[in-house]
Amino acid sequence: MNYIFTKNIRNTSLTLIIIGALGLAYGFLSTPSSVSEAQDMVSVSDHKEGHESPSSDDHDQDVIETHQDDHAIKTSGHNSEGSTEIHQEDTTSLTSQHNDKVDSQEHEVDHGEHLLHQLQNRPWAALYVAALFFFMIPLGVLAFYAINRAAQAGWSIVLFRVMEGITGYLLPGSITIFIILVLSVMHLNHLFIWMDPEVVAHDELIQGKSAYLNTTWFLVRALFYMFGWNIYRYISRKISISQDKGDYLKNHKKNFRLAAGFLVFYIYSESMMSWDWIMSIDPHWFSTLFGWYVFASMFVTGITVIALVTIYLKAEGHLDFVNASHIHNLGLFMFGGSVFWAYLWFSQFMLIWYSNIPEEVTYFITRIEDYNLPFFGMLAMNLVFPFLVLMNRDYKRNNFLIVMAGIIIVLGHYIDVYNMIMPSAVGDQWYFGIPEIGGFMFFMGLFILFTFKSLEKAPLLASGDPFLGESKHFHY
Amino acid sequence: MGNEVLHVLYDDDDVLMKAVKDIREKKHHIEEVYTPFPVHGLDKALGLEGTKLAITAFIYGFIGLIVSIVMMNYIMIQDWPQDIGGKPSFSYLQNMPAFVPIMFELTVYFAAHLMVVTFYMRSKLWPFKKAENPNPLTTDDKFLIEILIDNNKKDLINFVKTTGAIEVKVIQKKA
Numbered sequence: 001m002n003y004i005f006t007k008n009i010r011n012t013s014l015t016l017i018i019i020g021a022l023g024l025a026y027g028f029l030s031t032p033s034s035v036s037e038a039q040d041m042v043s044v045s046d047h048k049e050g051h052e053s054p055s056s057d058d059h060d061q062d063v064i065e066t067h068q069d070d071h072a073i074k075t076s077g078h079n080s081e082g083s084t085e086i087h088q089e090d091t092t093s094l095t096s097q098h099n100d101k102v103d104s105q106e107h108e109v110d111h112g113e114h115l116l117h118q119l120q121n122r123p124w125a126a127l128y129v130a131a132l133f134f135f136m137i138p139l140g141v142l143a144f145y146a147i148n149r150a151a152q153a154g155w156s157i158v159l160f161r162v163m164e165g166i167t168g169y170l171l172p173g174s175i176t177i178f179i180i181l182v183l184s185v186m187h188l189n190h191l192f193i194w195m196d197p198e199v200v201a202h203d204e205l206i207q208g209k210s211a212y213l214n215t216t217w218f219l220v221r222a223l224f225y226m227f228g229w230n231i232y233r234y235i236s237r238k239i240s241i242s243q244d245k246g247d248y249l250k251n252h253k254k255n256f257r258l259a260a261g262f263l264v265f266y267i268y269s270e271s272m273m274s275w276d277w278i279m280s281i282d283p284h285w286f287s288t289l290f291g292w293y294v295f296a297s298m299f300v301t302g303i304t305v306i307a308l309v310t311i312y313l314k315a316e317g318h319l320d321f322v323n324a325s326h327i328h329n330l331g332l333f334m335f336g337g338s339v340f341w342a343y344l345w346f347s348q349f350m351l352i353w354y355s356n357i358p359e360e361v362t363y364f365i366t367r368i369e370d371y372n373l374p375f376f377g378m379l380a381m382n383l384v385f386p387f388l389v390l391m392n393r394d395y396k397r398n399n400f401l402i403v404m405a406g407i408i409i410v411l412g413h414y415i416d417v418y419n420m421i422m423p424s425a426v427g428d429q430w431y432f433g434i435p436e437i438g439g440f441m442f443f444m445g446l447f448i449l450f451t452f453k454s455l456e457k458a459p460l461l462a463s464g465d466p467f468l469g470e471s472k473h474f475h476y
Numbered sequence: 477m478g479n480e481v482l483h484v485l486y487d488d489d490d491v492l493m494k495a496v497k498d499i500r501e502k503k504h505h506i507e508e509v510y511t512p513f514p515v516h517g518l519d520k521a522l523g524l525e526g527t528k529l530a531i532t533a534f535i536y537g538f539i540g541l542i543v544s545i546v547m548m549n550y551i552m553i554q555d556w557p558q559d560i561g562g563k564p565s566f567s568y569l570q571n572m573p574a575f576v577p578i579m580f581e582l583t584v585y586f587a588a589h590l591m592v593v594t595f596y597m598r599s600k601l602w603p604f605k606k607a608e609n610p611n612p613l614t615t616d617d618k619f620l621i622e623i624l625i626d627n628n629k630k631d632l633i634n635f636v637k638t639t640g641a642i643e644v645k646v647i648q649k650k651a
Contacts, residue, residue, distance in 0.1 A: 346573075
């Protein structure tokens with residue numbers, strides 16, 4: 001009954017990790033270290049935008065040096081589109097003080113500085129997007145698992161060990177995220193501009209939020225959420241395994257109560273996590289349903305990954321007790337979750353689009369103008385495709401179609417996270433290149449490694465669960 | 477002979493399910509089953525064809541979607557364009573997000589209502605229709621199977637009695 005970690009899986013995951021790490025390293029090594037280098041890179045990579053000509057002659061170099069200090073303060077806030085307003089205000093106020101010529105030069109410096117920050121952010125953002133995306137999979141699965149426990153669902157018992165296996169990545173995922181957050185706090189990157197005291201000194205809006213958005217409190221909160229999630233995972237897993245040996249009802253009740261309590265903690269901590277780790281990248285922008293939106297994304301991704309891992313294990317001949325009806329139910333959740341995600345996405349989008357308030361709508365203007373393809377492509381991948389494929393009853397019982405739809409959903413939600421982070425971190429300098437693909441492969445390798453390692457540690461059937469009989473005979 | 481049917485009464489849905497399977501195994505023809513509530517899996521046990529209501533629901537929903545698009549285009553763009561929130565209504569596509577809730581609602585509205593109407597028509601139900609139910613007990617807590625009597629009446633009666641029936645009656649059906 002036990003699953004044995006295969007060489008195949010080990011080799012696949014290690015290959016992914018190594019290639020991914022190389023891709024990430026390439027990304028970090030190829031970032032520009034000076035403004036002129038950044039401008040060279042951009043003008044080489046796209047000739048279409050002629051206005052970004054490299055300022056390599058001596059005169060321009062001088063200007064850059066003389067005005068650099070002056071401008072470091074003004075421009076450091078410019079990696080968020082929320083501060084484009086300030087940018088414009090800056091330039092208008094400058095026009096009154098300087099003559100036109102100086103102003104245009106100042107603007108060029110401004111632009112170059114901004115570009116440099118964006119290009120330096122790119123490998124960090126690629127790393128962060130992938131780390132966050134793969135961390136959100138076990139987090140979504142953990143919510144689904146706790147909901148099944150708290151609802152005392154009868155159908156899903158045979159999938160509990162698969163879910164517990166996937167949440168095996170929760171702890172390593174937490175650690176990777178925490179390391180990235182600590183590195184951000186140490187100013188090794190500019191992902192979170194509110195961590196830069198110079199930006200805060202010139203930004204009244206961030207000053208007003210600094211009681212919440214400050215680095216110490218930020219890390220304390222991160223530790224608090226991660227502790228809560230991991231401790232629940234640990235205790236629940238322990239109870240689940242001891243249930244195999246006896247005390248079926250007592251352990252069942254324990255897990256039931258624990259899950260109900262955990263869900264209360266989860267919905268608060270998850271929402272605050274989304275403000276801290278994602279929304280604060282745009283410290284000026286806010287949306288009240290953002291936490292739900294992020295939750296919907298991780299929930300549907302998590303369920304999709306449960307389906308993918310289940311189908312893989314079943315194809316390997318490990319899960320005889322999982323029948324087409326279980327897959328069908330997961331397909332229903334994938335379908336429903338996709339619609340739920342789209343509902344929240346649209347609720348957020350339409351209210352902001354309709355009210356058209358400048359400080360809110362800048363968020364979507366950047367995404368529609370600079371990220372048109374990933375922004376609308378994600379809608380096709382996350383709503384239209386699963387909606388049409390998974391609507392039919394028979395298609396939900398077909399493993400091939402579930403896997404096809406599942407891969408599209410997982411990639412679509414990666415792009416969703418990409419759209420949450422990238423526009424604020426790198427602006428229009430985005431690209432699906434080596435660092436992004438490398439980051440994705442690296443964390444996918446880690447995820448596969450830890451998932452299948454923890455699948456190995458317990459029998460694949462939670463044989464002590466009182467609802468096991470119902471789950472085995474589940475038919476729909 | 478051909479109009480004679482057997483009314484077999486049961487008082488438990490699990491017994492009923494088993495009886496349906498047994499009767500069908502003996503190649504007797506079940507005309508109809510009357511139950512006080514939907515019995516899960518009964519349609520499969522009876523070997524009924526899957527419903528096509530889902531397909532009609534999709535078609536109706538699609539019609540609702542088209543109706544809402546045409547309607548909103550006429551009302552908000554062609555007939556009486558207004559400038560709402562700094563968004564002049566000159567193009568359907570640019571104002572589309574505002575119409576999505578209406579598109580959604582009309583899709584659901586058309587699918588739900590037309591599906592109910594279709595279901596009633598398909599089940600030959602309409603207001604003031606006289607109930608076809610042969611035994612009022614099946615609206616309370618009993619289950620009834622109507623079996624067409626073929627050549628061997630006695631054998632059939634003896635057989636259904638072994639399936640856990642609480643009452644077996646021979647009924648002369650009106651032609």
